[in-house]
Amino acid sequence: MSDVDTLDHVSRVEAGDAGTVEIGLVGEAQMGQLFSIFSDVVARGDGFPQQPPLTRSVFEDVWASPVTLVAGAMRQGELVGAYYLKPNLPGMGSHIANAGYVVDRRYRGRGLGRLLVEDSIGRAPLAGFDAIQFNFVFGDNPARALYEDLGWQVVGKVPDGIAPGRDAIIYWRAVP
Numbered sequence: 001m002s003d004v005d006t007l008d009h010v011s012r013v014e015a016g017d018a019g020t021v022e023i024g025l026v027g028e029a030q031m032g033q034l035f036s037i038f039s040d041v042v043a044r045g046d047g048f049p050q051q052p053p054l055t056r057s058v059f060e061d062v063w064a065s066p067v068t069l070v071a072g073a074m075r076q077g078e079l080v081g082a083y084y085l086k087p088n089l090p091g092m093g094s095h096i097a098n099a100g101y102v103v104d105r106r107y108r109g110r111g112l113g114r115l116l117v118e119d120s121i122g123r124a125p126l127a128g129f130d131a132i133q134f135n136f137v138f139g140d141n142p143a144r145a146l147y148e149d150l151g152w153q154v155v156g157k158v159p160d161g162i163a164p165g166r167d168a169i170i171y172w173r174a175v176p
């Protein structure tokens with residue numbers, strides 16, 4: 001599990017044959033790389049609802065504003081995966097984070113996604129959140145196994161939320 005103890009903590013971890021990666025906060029300098037990873041995710045309809053082609057403005061709605069933090073995995077100076085945390089709702093709902101995770105397609109299946117989700121569980125309380133909720137997980141997304149393994153509970157289902165015959169699942173877990 002994550003050893004994050006300050007908001008700007010950087011962890012150095014081994015990610016299978018991806019080698020050593022550093023997980024920490026992502027700044028402006030990595031936003032171009034993140035745009036490219038997220039463009040590919042959106043183009044393939046891979047777990048996020050945005051319509052392709054990804055525009056800068058839609059990218060910023062997801063990853064820049066209103067986002068509390070973006071953290072990511074750097075490998076040899078290259079961003080290979082990232083997640084955001086932001087308030088799930090304003091006011092009374094703002095103690096709960098919403099999060100979204102992406103890993104560069106070339107580096108999937110090596111444990112990076114698990115490392116990022118674990119990191120978010122450690123970093124979210126340091127940003128003032130006491131839970132993380134996912135509002136729109138594709139019912140057929142293999143990432144569901146990861147979320148359930150790491151303690152998320154299904155708290156709702158939106159019938160046909162994604163498309164006819166494809167439900168959206170709502171997940172919640174307290175953090176840490």
Ligand SMILES: CC(C)(COP(=O)(O)OP(=O)(O)OC[C@H]1O[C@@H](n2cnc3c(N)ncnc32)[C@H](O)[C@@H]1OP(=O)(O)O)[C@@H](O)C(=O)NCCC(=O)NCCS
Nearest residue numbers: 046047101102103108109110111112113114142143145146
């Ligand atoms: C979801 C995502 C971040 C996972 O990243 P990853 O680096 O491939 O994940 P990992 O290698 O750490 O795999 C972790 C677990 O996820 C599950 N998993 C992820 N992708 C899977 C796949 N294609 N098939 C089967 N299981 C998969 C497995 O349960 C795996 O378990 P394990 O740790 O016991 O092997 C990545 O697939 C991705 O960017 N997908 C597109 C965007 C997306 O769907 N984000 C989530 C939106 S809700």
